[in-house]
Ligand SMILES: Nc1ncnc2c1ncn2[C@@H]1O[C@H](COP(=O)(O)OP(=O)(O)OP(=O)(O)O)[C@@H](O)[C@H]1O
């Protein structure tokens with residue numbers, strides 16, 4: 001039962017698994033081992049192969065001319081200890097013994113099966129057949145040990161030079177129909193900032209002739225899903241240079257030293273292929289402040305970071321290689337990374353504003369057949385706080401819904417349903433008992449009625465008692481533009497709306513339920529900000545502290561130890577409480593005054609489950 005939507009889901013997925021390192025690195029070696037394996041079988045089989053049975057006369061002839069090496073005689077009781085007829089007899093060494101008339105007669109009269117090898121298997125074949133399994137076993141051993149070695153540093157493997165395939169970086173070439181700046185919507189400022197880099201990569205001589213120094217490293221900072229990776233790829237494509245991409249966490253492996261060697265490899269290859277662009281995603285996973293324990297005192301991580309720094313310092317002015325790095329935690333980065341000559345240029349990717357959201361919708365609906373009732377501007381107005389990735393996800397959800405219902409275009413309704421799904425999760429229609437459902441209706445009607453009568457708040461958009469995700473019901477307001485500044489009237493209205501649900505329950509049931517937990521949490525937080533950050537309490541006065549302040553684009557709180565006295569702390573707590581009590585009293589008064597409206601709204605909700613703004617207006621006026 002919350003008024004503002006909960007956190008949006010993110011679309012992060014892990015990197016796909018890669019084949020084992022050594023196989024990656026030594027394809028020729030693997031082929032060789034396979035060749036050994038198959039030739040062994042071929043030879044072994046050839047050795048076993050026997051020539052067809054010979055007619056007796058030919059047998060004798062071959063015997064006399066010495067062509068026959070081994071003869072297998074089955075079914076013949078040979079005197080002289082050779083009655084085990086399944087054994088083959090070496091006629092060359094035992095010839096005098098057997099070649100006598102007696103034997104030949106026996107052979108002639110008996111019903112024998114003479115299996116003849118027309119000549120002895122060459123010695124080298126015998127040797128090879130004995131030897132090949134060992135070659136194979138040793139080969140597998142070498143392969144395994146190289147795999148471990150390469151993970152332990154990649155250097156010093158058997159005959160292995162530094163090769164780029166040792167690194168995990170992926171390479172993307174510019175290709176027709178690939179990503180360009182047209183696919184990156186909004187982010188105009190960021191695109192402009194990168195314009196220089198594109199020019200430089202395209203035409204390095206121009207800059208070098210003028211002795212102009214182009215930044216080697218650019219740090220892209222922005223919340224998840226704001227298009228950092230997208231922008232990096234598009235930049236490489238626009239410049240028409242090879243793009244080497246690696247994720248910070250991929251540098252770090254089990255064995256110390258691997259990360260550093262990967263960094264070395266990647267820079268080496270990029271320099272060879274210069275002009276080139278290197279992209280290091282999630283650089284915070286290697287680039288955290290060193291020696292603070294923030295990264296768990298990880299030696300491997302620090303070595304990797306040091307290697308990155310060393311590589312960037314070692315750039316020749318002739319090296320036309322630019323390193324783009326992305327992070328959504330710039331606050332944890334080691335200051336050494338940000339020093340001049342390293343990532344000294346910063347590009348901030350903000351969450352998109354309304355115009356940018358319209359543009360992102362346009363990019364992602366290029367191939368979507370839209371019904372005539374779809375208004376992308378209106379959708380952009382309803383997606384305040386969405387990132388580019390969220391919008392992409394929303395468009396996809398809407399298309400999926402249309403496909404499920406076998407329609408050929410995507411309607412406005414698909415988008416609205418998809419939006420709720422992206423914001424709050426799937427509907428859970430049979431979650432509540434009927435008593436719970438009534439209580440939720442009462443609670444949401446309370447939020448709705450207060451919103452309706454609050455002139456300073458954003459207009460009511462929708463009330464629903466269909467449980468979704470974690471929310472049992474929802475009262476939505478519509479702010480089509482993001483607010484960057486909040487006045488006191490707006491904030492007080494907001495506190496009152498938070499209280500509305502709980503107060504309605506108190507009015508109708510004379511007690512409250514656990515359903516208001518989230519409302520109370522949010523209201524308390526807001527009231528505290530009003531007192532601590534914004535000087536909105538007379539008693540505390542015009543003082544502001546960093547407590548509870550959010551990072552400008554990360555939405556993360558910047559906390560610091562309390563910079564005020566114990567006495568002031570108590571006063572702040574008291575003031576926060578007073579603000580909340582006042583909001584509660586006002587909400588109660590308003591609900592009491594419009595008690596009939598509340599009952600009506602609740603009944604309507606129970607009947608229709610969800611009401612749009614017009615229906616609420618019709619019900620209450
Ligand atoms: N400005 C934008 N224009 C068009 N599409 C966008 C934009 N921003 C994000 N997207 C879409 O969202 C997807 C995810 O974005 P991307 O991976 O670049 O974000 P990111 O900032 O790198 O996220 P993360 O920090 O999670 O790695 C992109 O593939 C793209 O389709």
Ligand SMILES: [Zn+2]
Nearest residue numbers: 001002501519
């Ligand atoms: Zn509520």
